[in-house]
């Protein structure tokens with residue numbers, strides 16, 4: 222099942238894409254299955270019921286609405302740095318033997334189609350195409366062998382990074398949390414539609430149509446199951462938590478000369494079997 226959260230004229234809507242068509246309902250319409258975050262918390266049976274209700278809704282022209290991040294208010298957005306060897310090398314890091322975890326706040330998240338914002342503070346705005354795993358059933362001390370049972374769906378992320386701020390201190394938090402830099406979407410795909418762990422999917426980032434990152438999600442150093450086992454050793458994962466699994470090589474900062482995003486550009490992250498996350502770049506405004 223493929224769900225899309227969207228903003229209609231005055232209210233939010235939820236759509237299901239099936240057989241090349243999107244059908245859905247807005248929040249005030251009869252039969253609206255409810256907030257998608259709450260449906261994810263209830264689990265797969267609730268998503269199946271919602272899919273039926275939405276399929277009986279009206280046709281939604283997804284080109285005419287604004288898509289919203291698939292999860293509205295994740296309790297945690299846990300990002301993984303240096304999770305592809307060639308990216309660690311191009312960034313001048315030795316490949317770590319424990320995942321480089323950092324967090325994003327909801328305030329940085331935007332949906333597909335919304336501009337990624339180049340802030341007043343810096344022109345070092347970089348792209349990072351990544352696979353997202355979304356937690357269904359939470360837990361602590363989740364065993365590796367059953368870790369994938371805790372993933373309810375997948376999506377795509379562009380971990381937009383303000384590089385000079387990322388490296389102003391040993392902690393990357395600020396450079397990864399400027400408002401309007403975390404693009405998330407364009408849809409939520411249930412885990413059963415993808416290979417286990419989202420492995421073996423082609424990931425490609427394009428800047429103004431030119432391919433700048435190209436890899437397989439199988440190239441991750443710590444795969445989705447391993448990340449869940451390692452993270453939950455320390456932290457209780459909850460339903461709706463978002464794990465942003467890291468980016469392959471080709472980022473703008475490592476290019477000679479460096480390639481940063483600027484207003485007027487369009488960046489796209491495509492992951493096979495999920496879709497294309499597309500965002501223009503715009504300058505911050507007052």
Ligand code: MG
Nearest residue numbers: 349380467468
């Ligand atoms: Mg990243």
